[in-house]
Amino acid sequence: MKELDPLLHSQLRLAVMSILMNVDEADFVYLREKTDATAGNLSVQLDKLYSAGYISLEKGFAGKKTRTVCKVTGKGRKAFEAYVETLKEYLNL
Amino acid sequence: MKELDPLLHSQLRLAVMSILMNVDEADFVYLREKTDATAGNLSVQLDKLYSAGYISLEKGFAGKKTRTVCKVTGKGRKAFEAYVETLKEYLNL
DNA sequence: GAAGATGGTTTATAATATAAACCGATTTAC
């Protein structure tokens, strides 16, 4: 059996990627609310996705507050699609 | 977002369950070959599925050799199906 | 009867996920 990309086979990272696949961009706060994750956990998992080149992170400002904007990259999009294909084999979909 | 049953959200356990969903029963050796897992890892993960009540384990003999036969239980089947449904939300299937 | 296989289990280690504690800046309350 093919292996499931371990970077995506994690509940929170998968949730994040799933969201990013459907919206042009999303910021840290939005992702935290949508996924119900703690900020610490989210921060760590975003870093991992970023280090893998699956998402981009832009740290800027919204007014006077910091704002981190995330987008899925082409590489991330491909990886996600491959993951879905592999998973379908496991699930018999 | 709903949470993914952590017992099933593990590569090897998912592979095992996926196989068991499609065959009336499967023994240890067959599962090891199909999944390409080490015996130790498989043994541990089967125990976890068993402890959760997702599979049954029958340790018997085939001729003179020991033979462990695994089957998915009703509970396991339900859990697997719920997992698939939840996952579909993540994957937008 | 010693030297592999076979069919596993136990145990030690590496990797992962998660939350708690923290930090700097900003707003609010007094």
Next chain:
DNA sequence: GTAAATCGGTTTATATTATAAACCATCTTC
């Protein structure tokens, strides 16, 4: 104006998980 909460995160410590290595008992082959 300054003390206290709040916001947007990051770092670090801890619990959980996955995984492989080492092991054990039985059987087979030479």
